[in-house]
Amino acid sequence: xxxxxxxxxxxxxxxxxxxxxxxxxxxxxxxxxxxxxxxxxxxxxxxxxxxxxxxxxxxxxxxxxxxxxxxxxxxxxxxxxxxxxxxxxxxxxxxxxxxxxxxxxxxxxxxxxxxxxxxxxxxxxxxxxxxxxxxxxxxxxxxxxxxxxxxxxxxxxxxxxxxxxxxxxxxxxxxxxxxxxxxxxxxxxxxxxxxxxxxxxxxxxxxxxxxxxxxxxxxxxxxxxxxxxxxxxxxxxxxxxxxxxxxxxxxxxxxxxxxxxxxxxxxxxxxxxxxxxxxxxxxxxxxxxxxxxxxxxxxxxxxxxxxxxxxxxxxxxxxxxxxxxxxxxxxxxxxxxxxxxxxxxxxxxxxxxxxxxxxxxxxxxxxxxxxxxxxxxxxxxxxxxxxxxxxxxxxxxxxxxxxxxxxxxxxxxxxxxxxxxxxxxxxxxxxxxxxxxxxxxxxxxxxxxxxxxxxxxxxxxxxxxxxxxxxxxxxxxxxxxxxxxxxxxxxxxxxxxxxxxxxxxxxxxxxxxxxxxxxxxxxxxxxxxxxxxxxxxxxxxxxxxxxxxxxxxxxxxxxxxxxxxxxxxxxxxxxxxxxxxxxxx
Amino acid sequence: xxxxxxxxxxxxxxxxxxxxxxxxxxxxxxxxxxxxxxxxxxxxxxxxxxxxxxxxxxxxxxxxxxxxxxxxxxxxxxxxxxxxxxxxxxxxxxxxxxxxxxxxxxxxxxxxxxxxxxxxxxxxxxxxxxxxxxxxxxxxxxxxxxxxxxxxxxxxxxxxxxxxxxxxxxxxxxxxxxxxxxxxxxxxxxxxxxxxxxxxxxxxxxxxxxxxxxxxxxxxxxxxxxxxxxxxxxxxxxxxxxxxxxxxxxxxxxxxxxxxxxxxxxxxxxxxxxxxxxxxxx
Numbered sequence: 001x002x003x004x005x006x007x008x009x010x011x012x013x014x015x016x017x018x019x020x021x022x023x024x025x026x027x028x029x030x031x032x033x034x035x036x037x038x039x040x041x042x043x044x045x046x047x048x049x050x051x052x053x054x055x056x057x058x059x060x061x062x063x064x065x066x067x068x069x070x071x072x073x074x075x076x077x078x079x080x081x082x083x084x085x086x087x088x089x090x091x092x093x094x095x096x097x098x099x100x101x102x103x104x105x106x107x108x109x110x111x112x113x114x115x116x117x118x119x120x121x122x123x124x125x126x127x128x129x130x131x132x133x134x135x136x137x138x139x140x141x142x143x144x145x146x147x148x149x150x151x152x153x154x155x156x157x158x159x160x161x162x163x164x165x166x167x168x169x170x171x172x173x174x175x176x177x178x179x180x181x182x183x184x185x186x187x188x189x190x191x192x193x194x195x196x197x198x199x200x201x202x203x204x205x206x207x208x209x210x211x212x213x214x215x216x217x218x219x220x221x222x223x224x225x226x227x228x229x230x231x232x233x234x235x236x237x238x239x240x241x242x243x244x245x246x247x248x249x250x251x252x253x254x255x256x257x258x259x260x261x262x263x264x265x266x267x268x269x270x271x272x273x274x275x276x277x278x279x280x281x282x283x284x285x286x287x288x289x290x291x292x293x294x295x296x297x298x299x300x301x302x303x304x305x306x307x308x309x310x311x312x313x314x315x316x317x318x319x320x321x322x323x324x325x326x327x328x329x330x331x332x333x334x335x336x337x338x339x340x341x342x343x344x345x346x347x348x349x350x351x352x353x354x355x356x357x358x359x360x361x362x363x364x365x366x367x368x369x370x371x372x373x374x375x376x377x378x379x380x381x382x383x384x385x386x387x388x389x390x391x392x393x394x395x396x397x398x399x400x401x402x403x404x405x406x407x408x409x410x411x412x413x414x415x416x417x418x419x420x421x422x423x424x425x426x427x428x429x430x431x432x433x434x435x436x437x438x439x440x441x442x443x444x445x446x447x448x449x450x451x452x453x454x455x456x457x458x459x460x461x462x463x464x465x466x467x468x469x470x471x472x473x474x475x476x477x478x479x480x481x482x483x484x485x486x487x488x489x490x491x492x493x494x495x496x497x498x499x500x501x502x503x504x505x506x507x508x509x510x511x512x513x514x515x516x517x518x519x520x521x522x523x524x525x526x527x528x529x530x531x532x533x534x535x536x537x538x539x540x541x542x543x544x545x546x547x548x549x550x551x552x553x554x555x556x557x558x559x560x561x562x563x564x565x566x567x568x569x570x571x572x573x574x575x576x577x578x579x580x581x582x583x584x585x
Numbered sequence: 586x587x588x589x590x591x592x593x594x595x596x597x598x599x600x601x602x603x604x605x606x607x608x609x610x611x612x613x614x615x616x617x618x619x620x621x622x623x624x625x626x627x628x629x630x631x632x633x634x635x636x637x638x639x640x641x642x643x644x645x646x647x648x649x650x651x652x653x654x655x656x657x658x659x660x661x662x663x664x665x666x667x668x669x670x671x672x673x674x675x676x677x678x679x680x681x682x683x684x685x686x687x688x689x690x691x692x693x694x695x696x697x698x699x700x701x702x703x704x705x706x707x708x709x710x711x712x713x714x715x716x717x718x719x720x721x722x723x724x725x726x727x728x729x730x731x732x733x734x735x736x737x738x739x740x741x742x743x744x745x746x747x748x749x750x751x752x753x754x755x756x757x758x759x760x761x762x763x764x765x766x767x768x769x770x771x772x773x774x775x776x777x778x779x780x781x782x783x784x785x786x787x788x789x790x791x792x793x794x795x796x797x798x799x800x801x802x803x804x805x806x807x808x809x810x811x812x813x814x815x816x817x818x819x820x821x822x823x824x825x826x827x828x829x830x831x832x833x834x835x836x837x838x839x840x841x842x843x844x845x846x847x848x849x850x851x852x853x854x855x856x857x858x859x860x861x862x863x864x865x866x867x
Contacts, residue, residue: 021844021851022817022844022845023844023845047817049819053742053746054735054739054742054743054746055739055742055743055744055745055746055747056746057819058743058746058791058819058820059626059746059747061819061820061845061846061847062624062625062626062627062694062820062846063626063627063782065845065846065847065850065851066626066627066631066847066850067627069847069850069851070630070631070633070634070850
């Protein structure tokens with residue numbers, strides 16, 4: 001029996017079509033007609049692509065047909081077939097194009113209903129799209145977080161991390177081919193307001209905040225669209241932009257102009273002029289050097305700003321390349337200083353403090369020195385300001401304190417000067433450090449030195465920087481039993497109201513008055529007042545910087561209690577301190 | 586459809602651009618240059634049928650669009666290829682790397698506008714531009730009465746089809762072994778993959794192609810052009826060829842008897858003959 005191929009064609013499990021090379025339908029089987037609702041007669045001569053929705057038609061035309069024509073075959077193309085009622089029937093399409101043994105090429109199409117498969121595919125696809133969206137959302141959330149971390153909440157400007165990020169980006173992107181004379185290069189304009197503290201003190205913090213917001217808006221408005229504007233801290237702002245050397249003056253002038261405009265705060269017209277220092281980055285920068293270059297250009301602009309401020313309000317100064325560069329030196333210095341603390345290059349020298357009535361040594365002041373590997377023994381004025389500004393002072397101060405206290409114990413053990421007091425300087429930053437009291441207590445406890453043998457010297461300026469918190473710290477130190485001295489007395493602007501409250505034990509009269517007291521009646525009067533004031537408050541008066549017997553005699557005549565200075569002894573290493581005999585008498 | 590063995594061996598270059606875009610060439614090196622740019626949805630194999638009609642007396646150069654065929658997908662930069670400019674740059678980069686001069690570029694479908702861009706940018710590089718099944722704007726523009734063949738609703742459909750066929754497309758990227766006894770002449774080449782397409786790339790290119798209006802480019806073309814239009818092209822209305830002819834100064838319009846969007850595949854003899862008949866000689 002011959003198989004009934006005609007019946008197999010008509011009622012095959014799959015839908016079948018035959019197409020000619022023009023894509024017109026030449027035959028459709030019964031399965032196809034039942035599945036789609038089309039009558040076979042309507043299909044004949046109709047383009048196959050007219051049964052496809054337009055999207056599938058495009059894909060079929062551009063992808064399936066070329067493949068079919070060239071390779072003779074396509075497999076499992078996912079299409080939808082439009083039924084007689086307009087319904088779409090998902091299907092997988094396979095086709096072969098047959099040329100051999102036929103008068104004209106014929107394309108044989110098989111379509112398999114793929115409702116279920118299409119549903120799976122759509123679910124998978126939805127899941128994929130959802131995953132893509134959730135990745136996009138995570139990226140957006142990260143971007144928002146970065147935005148938050150990089151911005152100042154008060155003004156909406158970039159903050160210091162944000163500015164550094166922007167500066168690193170600009171320096172890192174800078175191409176080596178972009179340089180040349182007159183090219184715009186990343187330039188930092190460091191802006192410091194001149195009258196901000198007066199506003200904050202006079203009109204209150206909310207007015208101060210308002211002022212900062214006004215300044216922020218003005219700086220933004222005065223800057224180009226591509227510029228980065230930042231508030232670093234307090235009243236310090238930075239504008240960062242790519243500026244040509246010739247354009248720098250113009251930008252600075254525009255910024256000064258907008259800041260010179262009065263601001264009305266609580267009905268009061270306030271004028272806050274600013275000082276601006278600028279510095280252009282030296283580009284290109286090697287990728288590894290970007291961070292250092294960013295720090296350097298900021299420091300140089302900051303330094304230039306201080307030069308501008310020193311000349312008066314409302315001025316601009318640019319960093320001058322090739323000139324002595326305190327900023328660069330300072331960076332190098334700080335790096336070396338960190339190493340010096342680590343590597344034991346620091347020394348403590350001791351200057352004896354004399355009891356004027358008896359001529360005996362009552363104590364020593366510990367003074368730090370740096371045995372620099374190439375520059376020799378450095379005095380504190382060569383590095384202490386940089387240390388203080390950078391915060392290195394914390395480590396440095398902690399080391400000096402501990403070394404001095406341990407030395408006192410060693411002297412005790414040697415029996416050279418029983419009961420000797422050791423004075424150690426505490427800087428403004430150390431004073432503001434919340435760990436100070438605990439650290440002092442710890443050092444004393446470890447060394448086993450009675451607290452009353454330690455004198456902490458704090459400058460008048462440091463005390464007055466934030467008198468209220470200084471008072472709290474001094475009270476806590478006093479509670480330990482440590483003695484406290486006001487250093488450089490007379491050079492700052494002491495509020496006697498505060499001074500009276502501070503639990504201090506000594507006033508150290510600044511060397512500048514002592515130096516002039518034998519020749520200048522005014523200086524002599526100041527020293528006399530300081531001694532009287534000290535005594536009136538029940539404090540010990542100590543004169544610094546005594547360099548001659550005349551000065552010593554004058555101090556004795558004024559009733560000053562103690563003195564130190566070159567006349568008695570320079571600061572010397574611990575084993576050279578002149579114990580026990582009095583010197584210079 | 587019969588393809589004779591190429592009389593000259595196909596060579597591939599070692600330069601970075603030719604490697605990235607799978608540039609191949611054949612024919613006499615001193616022959617006039619014909620550069621074939623394939624259209625949306627396939628690769629340079631699309632030109633197999635017309636190639637033998639040129640390779641005797643022309644230096645025939647072909648390549649795969651970035652994201653298609655054997656191009657280096659890892660070099661695909663979605664930003665660079667977010668407009669056709671990136672692809673047009675590729676054409677110019679191929680010409681520069683192979684030092685092709687006086688080039689006749691034969692471009693199909695989406696590549697036609699890339700060829701137009703390249704010819705505008707470096708007119709001195711090209712002798713002639715042949716556009717096969719070109720459509721400078723697929724949508725309708727009621728203001729000028731222009732009809733590119735597709736409505737906005739159609740566009741949404743097309744995008745949807747790309748999405749729903751995603752997995753099929755992804756599968757199509759895998760190499761396919763073609764057992765095609767009906768077309769044994771293709772056997773050898775087709776053991777490799779054919780029409781390999783990265784679906785994400787295709788989605789981006791189709792989006793660009795269907796939404797960008799390239800009509801303003803046409804008057805800027807100074808290189809002589811030939812416009813080839815087949816009958817019943819599902820992607821290019823009959824009126825479009827007339828529009829191109831009217832807006833490409835000094836162009837030649839050739840109406841083919843072939844049907845569909847890919848006359849170089851469905852009727853390679855006729856297409857090749859039409860191109861040859863209009864080739865300019867120096």
